[in-house]
Amino acid sequence: MEEGEGMDLEQRLSDVNTYLSEGIHTVKGWCLPHLWQTLWPLYREIGDGPVAEIGLFEGKFFIGLCKTFGTSEKNRAAAIDVFDMQQFNLDGAGVGKMDVVKRNLGVHGIAEDAVEFVQADSLALTHRDADRLVREIGQFHFFSVDGCHEVVHTAKDIEFAMSVTANHGLIAVDDYTNPDWPGVQEAVARMYMLRDFNFIPLAVTCNKLLLCSYSFHSDRLAAIEEYVSSHYPTTRIKKVKRFGFQTLTLHPGHSVWSDIVK
Numbered sequence: 633m634e635e636g637e638g639m640d641l642e643q644r645l646s647d648v649n650t651y652l653s654e655g656i657h658t659v660k661g662w663c664l665p666h667l668w669q670t671l672w673p674l675y676r677e678i679g680d681g682p683v684a685e686i687g688l689f690e691g692k693f694f695i696g697l698c699k700t701f702g703t704s705e706k707n708r709a710a711a712i713d714v715f716d717m718q719q720f721n722l723d724g725a726g727v728g729k730m731d732v733v734k735r736n737l738g739v740h741g742i743a744e745d746a747v748e749f750v751q752a753d754s755l756a757l758t759h760r761d762a763d764r765l766v767r768e769i770g771q772f773h774f775f776s777v778d779g780c781h782e783v784v785h786t787a788k789d790i791e792f793a794m795s796v797t798a799n800h801g802l803i804a805v806d807d808y809t810n811p812d813w814p815g816v817q818e819a820v821a822r823m824y825m826l827r828d829f830n831f832i833p834l835a836v837t838c839n840k841l842l843l844c845s846y847s848f849h850s851d852r853l854a855a856i857e858e859y860v861s862s863h864y865p866t867t868r869i870k871k872v873k874r875f876g877f878q879t880l881t882l883h884p885g886h887s888v889w890s891d892i893v894k
């Protein structure tokens with residue numbers, strides 16, 4: 633690593649840790665800082681690039697993603713939500729508020745021009761929207777699926793994410809282990825039992841299922857296992873197969889958040 637890159641990484645680490653220990657608690661929503669025990673080694677493998685989320689609520693996870701993957705005017709992000717079209721929020725899990733997300737992004741140092749807001753019912757997104765996003769922003773390095781939890785929405789949103797995420801990128805599916813939203817697990821089960829996809833299950837932690845491309849699967853498993861076992865010895869790592877794929881289940885052992893480390 634070049635000297636400059638090392639210094640940039642120190643700054644990035646410090647910014648992310650500040651958000652995870654302080655900022656995250658000031659933004660309403662659902663996201664645990666311990667998730668970064670797994671996200672940080674994956675970010676180190678994937679590198680800076682565009683991030684996107686379907687289902688922002690007030691931006692709690694999205695801001696953490698922007699901070700991790702270096703969102704800026706030159707490295708833009710996409711925020712997709714029904715926002716003011718709440719008639720399409722069929723499960724009412726949370727009401728996405730564009731003005732609050734914009735305010736929260738500003739408070740946490742993300743320039744408004746760095747984020748493209750897409751107000752849409754995710755079921756209405758087509759390959760033309762996917763092409764436009766990739767043309768204008770680029771292929772995503774990280775895509776978070778956290779919109780409506782019904783089976784139809786979850787499956788459609790994951791497939792949309794797969795169509796715009798770079799082959800070396802990552803997709804997160806929220807509420808995979810939340811018994812209040814069984815539609816998420818049902819959608820994932822239907823998908824992998826019926827068809828083959830290039831993105832396959834990688835890990836489950838902090839309520840999220842992470843997917844990565846088959847091409848990078850064994851490298852990503854190794855990166856997570858090595859980083860978590862050497863830095864967080866109280867986090868329990870279980871190797872388990874999901875739909876025939878080797879995956880990891882990670883149970884962070886810290887009841888109180890402690891920083892991510894290099």
Ligand SMILES: C[S@@+](CC[C@H](N)C(=O)[O-])C[C@H]1O[C@@H](n2cnc3c(N)ncnc32)[C@H](O)[C@@H]1O
Nearest residue numbers: 661662687689693713714721726728754779780
């Ligand atoms: C559980 S909240 C998201 C939580 C958020 N990711 C966080 O970090 O706290 C669900 C979000 O999905 C949005 N949503 C619901 N139905 C949707 C749909 N059909 N298309 C797009 N977004 C939708 C809601 O407006 C809400 O903002």
